Amino acid sequence: MSRPVIGITCYVEPARFTVWEMTAALLPYGYVEHVVRAGGQPVILPPAGDPAELAGRLDGLIVAGGGDIDPARYGEPPHERTGYIRRFRDEAELGLVRAALDRGLPLLGVCRGLQVLNTVLGGTLHQHVPDVVGHGGHAPAPGRFGRMPVRLAPGSRVAKILGDGPADVAHYHHQAIDRPGEGLTVTAHAQDGTVEAAELQGHPFAVGVQWHPEADEECALFAGLVEHIRR
DSSP states (O other): OOOOEEEEEOEEEEEEETTEEEEEEEOOHHHHHHHHHTTOEEEEEOSSSOGGGGGGGOSEEEEOOOSOOOGGGGTOOOOTTOOOOOHHHHHHHHHHHHHHHHHTOOEEEETHHHHHHHHHTTOOEESOHHHHHSSOTTSOBTTBOEEEEEEEOTTSHHHHHHOSSOEEEEEOOSOEESSOOTTEEEEEEETTSOEEEEEETTSSSEEEESSOGGGSSOOHHHHHHHHHHHO
16 A cells, blocks of 8 residues: 555744745654654645645644644633734634544644644633643743653543553643533543543544654654554
8 A cells, every 4th residue: 555645734933944044834853754654655734725625635634733723713812821823824724624524534633733623623722731730841941842641541542552551741732621622532631630632532533632742752643543544
């Protein structure tokens, strides 16, 4: 079988590379490496044009991490710590995820990607997790991942992929699910109660995790997505 085509959403941000400093469509390369290792063919999807039109041409979709979603999308005023809002990216990714769900396209949401999935389904977010849990362990320092175990719900898809025991994972987020969207089942928590994964019931493969699997050397979640598509 040829490599399944996996679309991966990306950032659009000011960037510096070689002799240039300009706005760029960019993505941490860990996403690309893990998809290739899993046997997929990664295709980067910038938030331009109408990415939702591509849902029927992909075999799978990964919605990558990034800045905060505009709280107006889930009916709340912005918290003072909500930032890096890119409304054009919200528009593109919300439409793309809706199209993916309508088509039953296998989907993995990472960090912001889980939040996009939850927002599409009518859920809400905690806009600043330290206000809820009383500590900053989910994002210990700018540009530095924290490590924290998460408890996986027995029988869930994430538990079947990662195993039933607590998973030690890389965290970098200051927002998380508050009220789950319609049909979304929470399938992992941090020890402080923060929602760390959720899955859409009735969909072939719609999984979101709040942590950053692309930051680790091995990633069973990417392999699990590609294996599901191959089956």
